[in-house]
Structures are given as C-alpha cells and as structure tokens.
Amino acid sequence: MAVALSFSSPLRPTTHDDISSALQSCTSLKQAKQIHVCILRNNPQDAEHLYAKLLLVSTSLPSMSATALDYALLVFEQLEEPNIFMWNTMIRGYAGSESPKRTISFYTGMRERGMVPNNYTFTFLIKACASSNSSGPAVHAQSIVFGIPDSDVHVYTSLLNMYALGNVEIARKVFDRMKYKTAATWNSMIVAYTSRGGIEAAKELFDEMPDKNEKSWNVMVCGYTKIGKFDVARSMFNDMPLKTLPTWNAMIVGYNQASRPAEALSIFHQMQLAGVKPDQITVVSILHSCALLGALELGEWVRLYVEKRKLDRNITVCNAIINMYAKCGSIDKAMAVFKGMRERSLVSWNTLISGMAIHGRGEEASDLFTEMEAKRLMPDDITFVGLLNACAHAGLAGRAWTYFRDMQNVYGLRPKIEHYGCMVDVLGRTNQLDEAVNLVDQMPIEPNAVILGSLLSACRVRNDSQLGQKVLEKLVLLEPLNSGYYVLLSNMYASAKRWKDVTRVRILMKSKGIGKTPGCSSIEVNNTIHEFVVGDKTHLQTQEIYNKLGEISRRLESIGYVPDTSVVLFDLDEEEKAENLSIHSEKLAVAFGLLNNSRKKPIRVVKNLRVCRDCHIAIKLISQVYDREIVLRDCNRFHHFKDGQCSCKEFW
DNA sequence: TTAGGGTTAG
Numbered sequence: 001m002a003v004a005l006s007f008s009s010p011l012r013p014t015t016h017d018d019i020s021s022a023l024q025s026c027t028s029l030k031q032a033k034q035i036h037v038c039i040l041r042n043n044p045q046d047a048e049h050l051y052a053k054l055l056l057v058s059t060s061l062p063s064m065s066a067t068a069l070d071y072a073l074l075v076f077e078q079l080e081e082p083n084i085f086m087w088n089t090m091i092r093g094y095a096g097s098e099s100p101k102r103t104i105s106f107y108t109g110m111r112e113r114g115m116v117p118n119n120y121t122f123t124f125l126i127k128a129c130a131s132s133n134s135s136g137p138a139v140h141a142q143s144i145v146f147g148i149p150d151s152d153v154h155v156y157t158s159l160l161n162m163y164a165l166g167n168v169e170i171a172r173k174v175f176d177r178m179k180y181k182t183a184a185t186w187n188s189m190i191v192a193y194t195s196r197g198g199i200e201a202a203k204e205l206f207d208e209m210p211d212k213n214e215k216s217w218n219v220m221v222c223g224y225t226k227i228g229k230f231d232v233a234r235s236m237f238n239d240m241p242l243k244t245l246p247t248w249n250a251m252i253v254g255y256n257q258a259s260r261p262a263e264a265l266s267i268f269h270q271m272q273l274a275g276v277k278p279d280q281i282t283v284v285s286i287l288h289s290c291a292l293l294g295a296l297e298l299g300e301w302v303r304l305y306v307e308k309r310k311l312d313r314n315i316t317v318c319n320a321i322i323n324m325y326a327k328c329g330s331i332d333k334a335m336a337v338f339k340g341m342r343e344r345s346l347v348s349w350n351t352l353i354s355g356m357a358i359h360g361r362g363e364e365a366s367d368l369f370t371e372m373e374a375k376r377l378m379p380d381d382i383t384f385v386g387l388l389n390a391c392a393h394a395g396l397a398g399r400a401w402t403y404f405r406d407m408q409n410v411y412g413l414r415p416k417i418e419h420y421g422c423m424v425d426v427l428g429r430t431n432q433l434d435e436a437v438n439l440v441d442q443m444p445i446e447p448n449a450v451i452l453g454s455l456l457s458a459c460r461v462r463n464d465s466q467l468g469q470k471v472l473e474k475l476v477l478l479e480p481l482n483s484g485y486y487v488l489l490s491n492m493y494a495s496a497k498r499w500k501d502v503t504r505v506r507i508l509m510k511s512k513g514i515g516k517t518p519g520c521s522s523i524e525v526n527n528t529i530h531e532f533v534v535g536d537k538t539h540l541q542t543q544e545i546y547n548k549l550g551e552i553s554r555r556l557e558s559i560g561y562v563p564d565t566s567v568v569l570f571d572l573d574e575e576e577k578a579e580n581l582s583i584h585s586e587k588l589a590v591a592f593g594l595l596n597n598s599r600k601k602p603i604r605v606v607k608n609l610r611v612c613r614d615c616h617i618a619i620k621l622i623s624q625v626y627d628r629e630i631v632l633r634d635c636n637r638f639h640h641f642k643d644g645q646c647s648c649k650e651f652w
Numbered sequence: 653t654t655a656g657g658g659t660t661a662g
Contacts (some may be wrong), residue, residue, distance in 0.1 A: 052654090085654060119655075123656065124654085127656085184656050222659070538662060
C-alpha cells in the first residue's frame with residue numbers, strides 16, 4: 001500500500017509545499033489525520049489552502065465512509081471563515097454520501113452565514129436532489145435567483161439528469177433549450193430514454209449526435225441489453241470503434257441480468273483474450289454468473305484472481321464470493337470467507353443467512369442472527385426473508401412465527417408479501433395446512449402467485465386435491481402461462497391415480513400452448529459445464545452414461561429400491577414409467593459424474609426444477625451404494641446426499 | 653485546488 005509520507009517529502013512534513021504534496025498522495029483517513037496534525041503543529045503559510053485541500057482529500061477517499069465525512073465536518077467547523085470552495089467541497093461530500101438529504105440543510109446553513117452560491121454549488125446540490133428525490137424544483141429556482149444562466153452546461157446537464165428520473169419529457173425540454181451541449185449532455189438524454197423504455201427515441205438521438213464518444217456507444221449497448229435485445233446489442237458491440245472496460249462490463253452485466261450466465265462467461269473469455277484487465281465490477285458479475293450456473297471450479301478460479309489482484313479488500317467483491325460459494329454448494333467456504341472479512345456490510349450478513357437457508361442449516365442462520373443482534377446491527381426486510389426461509393427449509397415452524405412477530409414488534413418492519421410467502425411455505429411443509437389458509441385469509445395484502453403457489457404445495461403435502469384445485473383456479477388467472485402450476489396439479493392427480501384428470505390438465509395446457517419446462521441438469525467437470533435434459537442422448541459419452549444408468553438400476557434394485565412411479569405424469573404401464581424415471585436429467589448428470597469425477601470430489605449437480613421424489617430416493621441410495629457425496633441444487637434449495645441420507649430431511 | 657454522462661452484490 002502506498003504510504004503518503006514515505007516518498008520525497010519528509011516523514012513529518014512541516015512546510016506548506018511538503019504538506020501539500022503529502023496531501024496529494026493521501027489515500028486513507030488515517031493519513032489525512034496525520035497530515036492534519038502536521039498543519040496544526042507547524043502553522044505553515046497559506047494554511048487556508050492546505051485546509052481546503054485537506055477537506056477535498058477527506059471527502060474524496062475511496063468508498064467514502066460516514067466517519068470520513070464526519071471528520072471533514074469536524075475540520076470544517078474549526079475554520080473561522082470557510083470560503084466558497086470549502087463550502088462546495090462539503091456540499092459535494094454530502095451529495096455523494098449515503099444521506100444526501102443532509103446536503104440541503106448544509107446549504108441552508110451556508111446561506112444563513114451570508115455565503116453566495118456559485119455554479120459549482122448548484123451542480124452538487126442538484127446531484128443531491130436527484131439522489132434524495134427531493135427539493136429539485138426549489139433548487140432549480142434558487143439557481144435562477146442566483147443568476148446561473150441556462151448556458152451553463154454543467155448545471156443544466158445536472159438538471160437534465162435530475163428531471164429525467166421523474167419525467168423524460170421535462171428532461172427533453174431542458175435538453176432542447178440548452179444553448180451549449182457537450183457529449184455528456186447528449187449521453188445523459190440518451191440514457192434518460194433507454195432507462196425509460198424509449199429505445200427508439202434513444203437510437204434516434206444517438207444517430208443524430210454529432211460527436212459520439214465511447215460512452216455514447218456503451219449507453220446504447222446497455223439500453224439494448226436491458227430490454228433483452230441482445231442481437232442488436234451484440235452487433236453494436238461488434239461495430240464499436242473502441243471497446244473500453246465498461247463496454248465489456250455492460251455486456252457481461254446485461255447477460256447476467258437476463259439470466260444468461262453462459263453468454264456472460266463467453267464475453268468474459270473474449271475480454272481476457274483481448275487483454276482487457278477485469279475490475280471489481282467485472283469480477284462481481286462473473287461471480288454472479290458462476291453462482292447462477294453453480295460453476296464452482298470457475299468460481300474458485302475467480303476467487304484466486306481476486307486475491308492476486310487484491311480486489312478482495314472490497315466488501316462487495318467478498319459478498320459476491322460468499323454468494324458464489326453458497327450457491328455452488330460450498331456453504332462452509334462461504335462461512336470461511338465471511339469470517340475472514342475485516343469489515344462487513346449488512347449485505348454480507350444477509351447473503352450468508354440466505355445461503356444457510358438454502359442449505360437447510362436453520363440453526364446456523366439463527367446463530368448468525370443472534371450474533372447480529374449482539375453487535376447491535378439493524379436487520380432489514382431481506383434479513384428476515386433469509387431467516388424465514390431458513391426456518392422453512394429446516395421445518396422450524398415455531399421459530400418462524402417468532403421471527404415473523406419480532407420483525408414487526410422489535411424491528412418495526414412491516415412484513416412484505418415475500419415474508420408471508422415464507423410463512424405459508426413453512427406451514428405447508430410442516431403439514432399445517434389450516435394455519436396456512438388462515439394466514440392467507442388474514443393477510444393485509446392481496447395474495448400473489450407466489451403465495452398461492454406455496455399454498456398449492458401445502459395442499460400437495462396433505463394430498464388435499466379439493467383445495468388444491470381451488471387454489472389452482474386462482475393461480476391460472478394470475479399467471480396463465482406458468483406451466484409449473486399445471487404440473488403441480490397434474491402431479492397431485494397422478495398421486496391419486498386420477499389419470500382422467502391428469503389428461504384433462506394436459507389437454508388444457510396444450511390448448512393454451514403451454515409446454516412443461518423440460519427438466520435440465522448440469523454438472524461441471526474440468527471447467528466445462530455439461531448439460532442434460534430428460535432422456536438426453538446428445539452427449540458424446542451417451543453410451544457410457546446409459547450403461548452406467550443400467551448398472552445403477554441393478555445395484556439399487558439389489559438392495560430393495562423400487563421406483564416411485566406415482567410421480568410420473570402420464571398414464572403409462574409400470575415398466576414404461578420406471579423407464580421414464582430412469583432418464584430424468586438429474587440421474588443422467590449423476591451417472592456422468594460417477595463416470596468422470598475423481599473419487600475425492602463430491603458430485604455437484606444443478607437442476608432447473610425441483611428434484612423429483614423418485615430421484616431424491618434414488619440419489620440417496622446412490623450416495624450409499626457408491627460411497628460418494630452428491631450435492632444437488634434444485635430451484636429451491638440444496639440437497640447434500642451422503643451415506644444414504646439427505647441434508648434436507650425431507651423438507652423440500 | 654471543486655462540476656455533468658455509461659458498468660457493481662442479497
């Protein structure tokens with residue numbers, strides 16, 4: 001790390017010039033404080049200039065914390081007659097802080113002391129109005145009172161940005177009236193259009209723009225990825241005169257947001273070939289891709305890269321690593337990274353708690369929360385989603401009720417629909433259908449598809465197809481194109497051997513043009529993701545995989561395994577059903593893992609849907625017969641299979 | 653010695 005006082009200037013600078021250059025290379029609050037002491041002790045000439053610089057430095061430290069800003073305020077308050085530069089520096093600091101609302105009161109204080117604001121003051125003030133969503137028009141009026149002309153491109157571009165957050169039309173009026181425009185002005189207007197869906201208007205402006213720079217291109221690429229038009233985004237990306245780091249990041253982030261992590265990774269690969277060095281944003285995004293894919297090996301590689309490049313001091317990056325490990329099945333490593341962090345944010349805690357939840361480790365999630373309480377950290381609504389989820393996945397209904405009450409009574413948080421969803425979930429999983437129904441009836445919010453979906457699952461646990469049918473009718477109205485609900489009902493009928501009803505649901509689905517989402521499982525071997533759909537025969541090792549499946553069947557049956565054919569949707573004869581089950585995607589992936597994974601490593605499989613009941617039984621037995629650890633992530637949670645047992649204890 | 657636009661985690 002660079003040490004401010006260690007270069008050509010003396011260790012403890014005393015003269016104006018030495019102190020000034022020490023400030024120039026100051027990178028931490030600690031150094032700033034040391035320099036402050038030097039100014040106080042030596043009383044150098046032109047101290048006013050040094051104080052101005054000190055304020056500037058301490059309000060511009062990387063990831064400026066509240067303590068840095070408080071410290072700047074302390075310095076500021078000791079100044080007898082701060083000049084406009086100093087006032088502006090403080091205003092800039094507040095505008096970029098966590099609490100931009102304080103900017104306005106600071107400005108009021110400045111006016112009360114008779115200070116006259118200038119164009120700089122207004123750019124900062126307007127930025128604060130934009131991020132706190134308040135006082136915008138009043139500040140605009142003030143700028144006119146103090147004679148800021150609409151030819152001031154900085155102030156008016158800031159105003160354009162501020163108005164664009166509320167109303168693009170007003171922003172456009174500002175844009176049209178501006179006498180002088182720079183590339184920033186044009187780009188701001190283009191962003192305003194892209195972020196409010198008017199991609200055509202954005203494109204028109206982009207084509208009209210006289211001097212496009214690389215940011216203009218980036219803005220357009222980003223606009224297209226945001227609305228999922230990747231073909232256009234991609235062709236613009238290819239045509240760009242200059243690709244900068246944000247360009248690559250925009251594509252990677254875009255693919256991730258559209259849940260297309262494989263393509264995000266492919267762009268990342270191209271980026272490396274082009275010799276562009278990733279930054280924090282890139283690695284956070286790539287870790288997110290790994291989390292989506294369950295790509296642990298690649299995730300580990302990114303982590304090593306992060307450590308080598310010393311990007312791991314950043315809390316966001318560490319949070320992304322925790323999330324990656326949790327979503328890739330290595331919850332213990334997630335915990336280790338969390339423990340190793342010097343500084344944590346609420347997101348760090350929330351990420352780990354949610355991670356514990358999907359691994360069914362309810363006790364540890366609770367312990368983390370107890371630790372948070374001991375540290376007097378304020379949880380937010382997401383903390384409670386994690387905790388309630390943890391209870392649901394561990395079948396801890398009583399504790400869920402406690403959290404549900406505490407979030408309201410102790411922390412003053414009003415439960416959102418997600419929290420009700422978790423509660424219905426935990427009640428359903430613990431076979432308390434009546435309580436679940438009661439809760440839904442008493443909810444102050446209109447139940448959405450998630451709530452009804454949980455209720456439907458609860459009906460399934462109880463095999464209450466009568467209520468299930470009612471719930472499904474409502475669900476179909478809310479989300480007529482979601483195939484999952486039809487499949488749930490169909491499964492319910494299949495369990496009851498009501499094949500006619502099964503057929504009816506299938507015909508209904510067909511008539512509405514809804515296909516069942518095909519089950520798909522993936523497994524990572526030697527940094528390559530192998531994907532299997534139900535009955536897949538496209539893989540190069542297909543023959544071997546099917547031979548292995550045959551062997552698995554024989555070995556499982558020899559210890560008494562009977563396929564649970566009640567989960568098969570269709571009315572097939574028993575033998576066909578067994579055949580149907582044996583080619584479920586998760587079984588194919590596990591067979592592939594047995595063939596290709598080294599014995600030391602657990603077999604890690606990611607499935608897009610919920611694991612089927614028969615596969616769950618079969619994989620438990622495989623873990624025992626083959627003495628292998630198998631980690632399966634389905635769309636809901638993790639299943640760790642070992643010695644014939646699953647970590648989920650049947651709560652899924 | 654202060655300014656405006658693009659990309660970041662649950």
